Amino acid sequence: MANTHEMSKKPARTVKEPAKRDFLTKSLAGLTTALVGFILYPLGKFLKQPPAAGGNVKRTLAAKVGEVPNDSGKIFRFGNDPGIIFRTPGGELKAFTAVCTHLSCTVQYVPVESYILCACHNGKYDLNGQVISGPPPRPLEEYQVDIQGDDIMVTRA
Amino acid sequence: MAKINDFIAERLPLDDVMNALKHKQVPVHKRSIFYYLGGICLYLLIVQVITGILLLFYYQPTEAAAYESVKFIMTKVSFGWLVRSIHAWSANLLIFAIFLHLFSTFLLKAYRPPRELTWMTGMALFGVCLGLGFTGYLLPWNELAYFATKVGTEMTSAVPVIGDTMKEFLRGGSNVTGATLTRFFAFHIWILPLTLAGIVGIHLLLVQKLGMSRPLSQQSKPKRSMPFLPHFALRDLNVWLVVLAILVGLSYYFPAHLGDPANPMAPTPVGILPEWYFLFMFQSLKLFPPHILGIEGEVFGILLFSLAGVFLLLVPFIDKKSAKGQKSPLFTALGWFMISFVVFMTIWGKFG
Amino acid sequence: MQTEIHTMKAFHKLKKSCKAYLVTATFGLAYVMMALAGLVATSHAESEAEIADHLKDNSCVSCHLNEVDDDNTAMTEHFLKGIHARRGVSCSDCHGGNPKAEDEDEAMDEDAGFIGAPDREEIPKFCAKCHSDPNYIRGFNPNLPTDQYAKYMISGHGKRLLKSNDDKVAVCTSCHGVHGILPPNDPKSPVYVSNIPGTCSSCHSDSTYMSGRHIPVDQLDEYKTSVHGIALLENGDRGAPSCTGCHGSHDARRPEPSGVANTCAQCHNFIREMFVASPHKAAFDEENISECEVCHGNHAIQKVTDDMLVSEDKSVCGECHDSDSKGWKVATDMSAHIVALRNQIDSITLIVDSAREIGMDAEDAIYILKEARNELVKSRALVHTFKTEDVAEVTKAGTEKVQEAGVAGRGLMEQFHFRKRGFLLSLAVILLLSVLLTLKIRSLSGSSKIEE
Missing domain, CATH: 2.102.10.10 (Rieske [2Fe-2S] iron-sulphur domain)
Known part of the structure; x- marks a missing residue:
């Protein structure tokens, strides 16, 4: 493991302005939160028992x-x-x-x-x-x- | 926070797991893309478990109420249509992903030592998932499901000696009735998922313990790899996001349908077909002549498929060449033959 | 086992019939015969064996059944299946003669009262011998009327037969058949309610037979297109009127104009009540206009449409009322209320249907729409009061229902659009997240190393 060395195919992108990196991380966090919201909202609605009614009931x-x-x-x-x-x-x-x-x-x-x-x-x-x-x-x-x-x-x- | 972390760390060997994962490497080569398939299967499985549990909040497994309760989920429960559609689509995608995972593993000979057990548990998982698909299909208790189950369970009676007993056991009687529904429910909700959970645990443990197999064709090239954390894990996550988008899209544009309620008195509708993943077997069985070598054609066909299943299960021990690390073109050819057979028969069964 | 059951049945029947014998000695014998006939009929299938015991020694039956003449054999077989034979009425009860006599001449001795086949014009009287005798009929069926002959005599058929000596009219046998007469509640009977239109039309739709009669021959064709014809002949609603429902059966004839409304009111009494209370009643009486018929027609009564109130070519109101009259204004106003409600229902139905097609749960809205349609049907009936305010009151209730359905329907569409927005938005979030994740992955260092 110690002998492994960098072999990135593409030019190294490691030297990035911290601000840009910060933005990426923040956006990721924000969107992940949004996605969790998009999952939790229907989930919560689903769990609420609707009033029974209607349909082709016998x-x-x-x-x-x-x-x-x-x-x-x-x-x-x-x-x-x-x-x-x-x-x-x-x-x-x-x-x-x-x-x-x-x-x-x-x-x-x-x-x-x-x-x-x-x-x-x-x-x-x-x-x-x-x-x-x-x-x-x-x-x-x-x-x-x-x-x-x-x-x-x-x-x- | 730190205190809680310490508390947990002292009692749970999570650090060991994390360390193992931190040191885990995933080979990088031309065929690396196939490494994502197992992850996709796992992901879809998790989706199945979550949506399945959600559906259990409203589903009623009785002959009188099953159809109505599914209809209730589809029409009255908020996002019920979405949950059920995702469950149905995810089931189909899961089986499809398992097919891909299985065949890619076969073609890349990833079953060769020391991964024989990984392969065999994988085969078992495939079987259990087919069982889950078969039992789950009946639960809405609609016309299609009823007759597909009738035809499907009828086939088991072709199995020599124990066939009729098996059929009776599956159906809970001589015919498909409410008793079959409760049985299938037990299979679908408890027996098969528990079995699945156990085997998935072993399968995953083996994968972690043995690492990813580097295909024979890639052995001669420089051995590149990437760390599992975070490089490969993030890629996995990304693939899962795409699969999620596909799932949501399919569910939105093609919601699971409800059909007409099952009516045991009704005549079998024309052109009734099993689910697509059973079609290749269904279609092949139709091709056998009534009698082969003095036994019934259907019995012969089922025997043949059982033999093929056993062969697939034991392939790590049969394919001696790849076990020795040599090229094994016969088995590659066999793999391609099986793929073409399944694809061809499925298409023929569906559109023929 | 089978025979045992039959014997048991026969025994019970016999027991019953013994009682009957004590009560009505006159007809007791017939009941015993019936019981025995039942026994024989159920144990054997052959037609000869179906002969009731009381007809076993009947020389009419035994000779005519085995005659060389096929027609007479058929006639006898036919008779044996009819209600008369089943109730113990034998040939000689109608035709006279001596069924005990073995000799042909003795059996059919006209001097001894043998009648043979009656002339056509004699048939009503021939049947009336028994069927107009309440005392006699009572023994067979206390509920069977005995006024058929009297009614027939005032019918179009009877009057012609009696007064004009016209024998090309229907007599009893024309409708009921001849020897094997079946009760009217037997579906094979020509006078079973759904068979009546066919039976009447066998003469009335025959233009050759009806020539010189000056009445139309297209009644059946018209009737088949009518609401009543469709209900009876297509839907099998035996409550729907056939020809006799309006014309009467034995007393069948063309209803008088003043009688039309009463005829229709047998079922449509509510409409009749409204009509009678309206100003139209007096006006129609004065002009001798037949009430319902003038707007709705007779044999070809069609499903009513709202066009019948006010429209270019289908308005029945416009037949009498000028466009500047008070009557026309009422028609216009009633029509406006009804058509407005109908249009509202239609437009909301469209919304609800499209919501249902895209998979929304439209059941509540559909139910409310049904209630609104209920009011529409009610308002259409109320036009027969010819009072705008009566119609308006009901259409108002209907409009409220439609609005309720509209709220439900639009709610569904909103829900659908909410679904759509949610879908697109979630898709956008997922894909954007995926793109960012890709960027993140690319920014990672050390993504590919060469192992030793």
């Missing part, structure tokens, strides 16, 4: 148990489409797609008379999703409902 939280008293309904978001959950006057929980089979408006639950109504063209469905009257050509697709603690969960096939 199962979703439709409502809290207390939100749906007897003979009332609620619209919930199921993936990219609305769903409807309601409790019949008899106390049974049911869920259907809320997309009317006529022109895709969102349906609603009508208390007292207890049926599902699409307000766009007055299409009516019974509490089994079957068409009672109005223009809808097909029944509403039914979803499965189960209760987990305080959550009403809805599942589609």
